[in-house]
Amino acid sequence: xxxxxxxxxxxxxxxxxxxxxxxxxxxxxxxxxxxxxxxxxxxxxxxxxxxxxxxxxxxxxxxxxxxxxxxxxxxxxxxxxxxxxxxxxxxxxxxxxxxxxxxxxxxxxxxxxxxxxxxxxxxxxxxxxxxxxxxxxxxxxxxxxxxxxxxxxxxxxxxxxxxxxxxxxxxxxxxxxxxxxxxxxxxxxxxxxxxxxxxxxxxxxxxxxxxxxxxx
Ligand code: B16
Ligand code: MG
Numbered sequence: 001x002x003x004x005x006x007x008x009x010x011x012x013x014x015x016x017x018x019x020x021x022x023x024x025x026x027x028x029x030x031x032x033x034x035x036x037x038x039x040x041x042x043x044x045x046x047x048x049x050x051x052x053x054x055x056x057x058x059x060x061x062x063x064x065x066x067x068x069x070x071x072x073x074x075x076x077x078x079x080x081x082x083x084x085x086x087x088x089x090x091x092x093x094x095x096x097x098x099x100x101x102x103x104x105x106x107x108x109x110x111x112x113x114x115x116x117x118x119x120x121x122x123x124x125x126x127x128x129x130x131x132x133x134x135x136x137x138x139x140x141x142x143x144x145x146x147x148x149x150x151x152x153x154x155x156x157x158x159x160x161x162x163x164x165x166x167x168x169x170x171x172x173x174x175x176x177x178x179x180x181x182x183x184x185x186x187x188x189x190x191x192x193x194x195x196x197x198x199x200x201x202x203x204x205x206x207x208x209x210x211x212x213x214x215x216x
Contacts, residue, residue: 001215004159005102006150006177009113009136011044011169012187014090014121019082023075024055033059041192045170047114047143048072076117083117086124094203099130101211108132110153112166114144133157144172147180154182165214171195183214 010016021040028035039058043051052072056063063071102109110133111118118136122128133156135149142148154164166177169188174196177184186196193199200206 001163002106002108002159003215004108004110004154004157004164005214006110006112006153006164006166006182008045008166008168008170008173008187009111009115009118009121012167013092013095013111013127014086014125015092016083016090016115016121017044017169019079020051022082023079024051026078027052027071027075028055028059031056031059031061033061041171045114045144045168045172045176047137048076048116050143080117083121083124086121088126091125091127092202094206095127098203098206098211099127101208103130105211105215107215108157108159110157111135112149112153113137114140114149144170145175145179147176147182150176150180150182154180168196169193 007013010020020043024043025035033055035055035058042054046054049072052068099109109131111122111131113136116137119134122131122134133153135153135156139152140148150164150166151161154161161180161182164182165185166182167185167187168174168177171192174184174186174193178195184196186193186199187202190199
C-alpha cells in the first residue's frame, strides 16, 4: 500500500518555532504588547499575516495597513537572520530515521507547511531530497485550519486524502488534517494536541510497528 505521509515543517522537522517566537517578540515589545510562550502557541501553523493580527489583538492595538506591512517585513527580516547558520544539526530527533524508513517502504512523502521560507530551510538542512512534493505558504491561499495545504499535497502525490497521514505540532494543523479526513498525528504536548488521533512527544518514540500499522 502506498500512503501519503505529509509533514509540517516548523515544530515537526525543525525547531524554528523558537525563532518565530523571538522575531515576533521583538515586534510585540516595540509595540508594548506582552507576548508570552503561551500566546505563541496560538501562532503555530498560522500564516505570517494572521500571526501579526493575533498579536495586535492581544495588545488591543489598531494599526494602519502601512504599519502592518512594515512590521511583517521587519519580522521576516529578523527571522531570516536566525536561519543564516542553519544546518543539518537543527533537524529534530528521529526525523531522519522516519524519513529513511518511509523511503525504504516506498511511501510518498510531502511537506505541508504554512511557511513561505520552507524551501530554503529544507535546502539548508539537507533534507529537501526526501520530499516528493513540497507545498508551502507560497502555494496556498487559505491558512490552516483550512485543509488546503494538505489536500494540495495529497493531490500532487495522486493519493486519496483518506490514505494520507499528517504529522503536525500545531492545533490549527491537527484541525486541518481532521477536516481533510486524513490521519492526524500530533507531535508535541498531548494536552495541547488532544484533537489528534495519535500523539507522540517526538519522532524518537515512533517505532516501525506504528508506521507499518499506518501503511497497512
Ligand atoms: P513564514 P508550519 C508555520 O509553519 C509556523 O508554524 C508559523 O509560526 C509561521 O507563522 C508560519 O509558518 C508562516 O511562516 O513567516 O516563514 O512564512 O508550522 O506550517 O511549517
Ligand atoms: Mg508547525
